[in-house]
Amino acid sequence: MTQIPRSALILGLAGLIPFLFGAGTLLSEALANFGMAQFGPRFIGPYVQIFYGTIILAFMSGVLWGFATKAEGTVATTGYGLSVVPALWAFFMVGGGPVSAQINLIAGFVGLLGLDYLFWRQGLAPAWWMHLRVLLTSIVVACLAVGVLL
Structure with missing residues (x-):
């Protein structure tokens, strides 16, 4: 089965709202003024x-850790090690101003897609996983790019 389960697709798409709203x-x-009035400066633009x-x-990172639990031996050990990379990337690389933070987030999400593929190829992620992840990652990267390019 490669069709994305409806609930996973809906929740995944809903998870794009902050990226789409920020862009x-x-x-x-007008949308920025609305956002500022309703939510405050932390919830608009690149912030x-x-x-x-x-x-x-x-x-x-937690999702990938869960996938790693399906493996054994060195594959599991490697999976656990790789699963913490996205969180560590965000911790160490996001900062230094909005443009550099967005560039580093883009790199983090593209790198995450590579990890998604690795876990998927090893049969640790569902068959439909890459269909969902490519869709979501493409939209996230496009939204982040708005802040980099403007």
Whole structure:
């Protein structure tokens, strides 16, 4: 089965909201003003993307850790080691201003996609996993790129 389960797809797409909203507030002054009035400065522009992106990289480390539990021996050991990389990447590389933080988040999400592929190829992730991850990662990277390019 390679079709993404409906609940995983809906929740995955819902998880894009902070990235989409952040990009939208960079592109639309009216949306930025609305966001500032309703949520405050931390939840508009690159700031919501950076904060949320850091959390998602850490969350995805936990997902990969869960996949590693399906393996044994050196594959499991390698999986556990690799699973902490996205969280450590976010911890050490996100900072230094919004543009550099967004560039490093883009690199982190692209790197995460590589780890997703590795776990998937080893049969540790569901058959539909890469369909979901490519979709979500493409949108996240595009949203982060808005802040880098503007």
